[in-house]
Amino acid sequence: xxxxxxxxxxxxxxxxxxxxxxxxxxxxxxxxxxxxxxxxxxxxxxxxxxxxxxxxxxxxxxxxxxxxxxxxxxxxxxxxxxxxxxxxxxxxxxxxxxxxxxxxxxxxxxxxxxxxxxxxxxxxxxxxxxxxxxxxxxxxxxxxxxxxxxxxxxxxxxxxxxxxxxxxxxxxxxxxxxxxxxxxxxxxxxxxxxxxxxxxxxxxxxxxxxxxxxxxxxxxxxxxxxxxxxxxxxxxxxxxxxxxxxxxxxxxxxxxxxxxxxxxxxxxxxxxxxxxxxxxxxxxxxxxxxxxxxxxxxxxxxxxxxxxxxxxxxxxxxxxxxxxxxxxxxxxxxxxxxx
Ligand code: SF4
Numbered sequence: 001x002x003x004x005x006x007x008x009x010x011x012x013x014x015x016x017x018x019x020x021x022x023x024x025x026x027x028x029x030x031x032x033x034x035x036x037x038x039x040x041x042x043x044x045x046x047x048x049x050x051x052x053x054x055x056x057x058x059x060x061x062x063x064x065x066x067x068x069x070x071x072x073x074x075x076x077x078x079x080x081x082x083x084x085x086x087x088x089x090x091x092x093x094x095x096x097x098x099x100x101x102x103x104x105x106x107x108x109x110x111x112x113x114x115x116x117x118x119x120x121x122x123x124x125x126x127x128x129x130x131x132x133x134x135x136x137x138x139x140x141x142x143x144x145x146x147x148x149x150x151x152x153x154x155x156x157x158x159x160x161x162x163x164x165x166x167x168x169x170x171x172x173x174x175x176x177x178x179x180x181x182x183x184x185x186x187x188x189x190x191x192x193x194x195x196x197x198x199x200x201x202x203x204x205x206x207x208x209x210x211x212x213x214x215x216x217x218x219x220x221x222x223x224x225x226x227x228x229x230x231x232x233x234x235x236x237x238x239x240x241x242x243x244x245x246x247x248x249x250x251x252x253x254x255x256x257x258x259x260x261x262x263x264x265x266x267x268x269x270x271x272x273x274x275x276x277x278x279x280x281x282x283x284x285x286x287x288x289x290x291x292x293x294x295x296x297x298x299x300x301x302x303x304x305x306x307x308x309x310x311x312x313x314x315x316x317x318x319x320x321x322x323x324x325x326x327x328x329x330x331x332x333x334x335x336x337x338x339x
Contacts, residue, residue, distance in 0.1 A: 003034040005176050005208040006055070011068035013047075013054050020280040021065075024050040026232035028068075029306075032176065032225075037202060037209040039219025039240070041255065042229035045276045048212050051229075052178050054078075056095060057085035072176070091121045094169030098181040100161035103168075104153040111137070111149025114168045121172050136167035140197055159190035166197060170205065177202070180212045195222050216255045220244060228252045231277055231287035234306055238313035247332075248315035248324050250292050257331045270331070286318065294319060294327060 013025035025047040032038045040048045053059050055070050057077060070077040073092065077085065089095065097103055104113060114133035118124060124132070130149070137145035140163040153161055162182060169177055179198060183191035195211075199222040202209050213219050219226060226243040228236040228251060236249040247253050254272035274291040277283055283290055289299040298318050306316040317324070 002036075004031045005034050005072070006032040006210075007069075007071040008051070008055065009069040009071070011051060011054065011070065012066065013050055013059065014065040015063060016065065017280070022279045023232050023282055024279055025054065026282075028229070028232075028234055030227050030234065030237065032208040032210055034175070034208050035202070035206050036224040037199070037211050037219075037222055038225045038227060039216075039223030040210060040212045040227050040229065041214070041216050041219055043214055043276045045231070045279060046229040047232035047279075048229050049180055052095075052180060052210060052212060056089055056093065056178065057082070058089075087121075090117055090169075090174070091172050092174050093176045093178060094172070094174040095178045096162070096165045096169050096180070096182050098184045100158075100165040101153060103165060104161065106153055109150055109152055110156065110164050114149075114164070114171055117168055118171060132171060133167075136171040137164065139170075139201070140164070140167045141193075142167070157190075158186050159193060162186065162190075162194050163197060166194075166201070170201060170207075173205070174207065176208045176210070178210045178212070181214070182211075183218060184214070191218070198222065215259065216244075216252075217259050228255070231282050232279060233287070233316065234314070235288065235317070236315040237306070242311070242313040246313075247328060248309055248313065249317050250294050250319075250327065251288050252315075253327060253331050254291075286316070294323070 009029050011025055011028045015022040015024060028047065028051050030038065042048045050059065054066060055077065057080065066078060072088065077088065080088065111130060111133045114136055115126065115129040118129040118132055134145045134149050137148055142148050142160060142163055156164060183194050186194060198209060211219050211223055223240050226238060226240055227234050228243065228249065230251050236243060236247065236252045243252060247256055257270045258272055272291055277287060285298065285300040285302055286304050289295045292299065302318065304316040304318050306314050308314050309321065
């Protein structure tokens with residue numbers, strides 16, 4: 001029986017500026033279930049990071065207009081006090097970012113930083129906190145954790161620092177882990193190792209994970225559910241199999257046919273033309289229409305709704321099911337399975 005850990009309903013985050021309103025997030029809904037990873041994918045400016053910073057209460061509410069609901073353990077986090085949010089962060093929801101150096105204090109030993117998090121949230125002594133910190137480092141695969149706990153962040157490699165951040169995020173046994181571009185700053189081999197660590201811990205601890213990335217390839221192997229975002233809105237949502245094997249939305253199709261994949265032989269990569277729109281001047285109708293090779297009459301006028309196209313596989317596009325299937329065949333049939 002699935003257990004929904006986080007439910008976001010119609011989240012809107014707008015930032016009024018002298019040049020106009022930045023519509024960073026414009027009607028985002030999704031759920032994350034225990035034991036599953038939701039891969040959230042989109043180019044820079046798609047709203048994916050702002051969505052999760054809002055979930056964590058990490059945006060300045062004085063400079064933003066926020067509406068919708070962020071339900072976690074039955075509580076709407078948009079109504080939580082600063083004190084409640086501080087408790088929930090770290091304790092119930094762990095978070096890791098792209099660059100661990102921005103989250104770790106360079107002047108404190110790694111073990112002490114993890115101990116601090118424990119002491120701030122748990123009624124334990126320093127010795128117990130230190131032992132739990134070492135154990136957390138061991139759990140994320142850091143060798144000789146007793147020695148490593150006494151070292152400073154600059155003495156760790158990039159991959160080791162990210163492992164230490166994962167240890168810090170999970171040491172309080174949260175139910176949900178939010179990982180925002182956790183592998184972007186790492187080389188390819190280390191990226192795969194970090195994703196493996198997150199996936200292994202998700203299964204062992206039975207937590208829910210939000211894995212945010214600009215790349216579909218990054219989330220491919222470790223996500224059970226996928227949401228593709230464009231210009232502040234979800235344009236496709238479904239299980240991993242639905243989104244990767246039968247993509248519906250032209251933007252998803254574009255992402256899939258513009259990057260190499262390990263499971264298919266790609267004859268020709270086709271980049272998506274143009275760049276994401278300004279969030280102050282989002283194009284009318286479908287926001288993707290200036291870049292879409294399949295746009296037709298209503299696309300620059302009517303905003304397509306995000307709708308269920310069968311079995312919970314949603315997309316927001318005016319094209320018929322037949323046209324989407326034909327586009328998929330045309331774009332992806334040039335990619336043959338690797339045998
Ligand atoms: Fe392309 Fe139109 Fe579909 Fe938007 S609604 S993705 S412009 S075909």
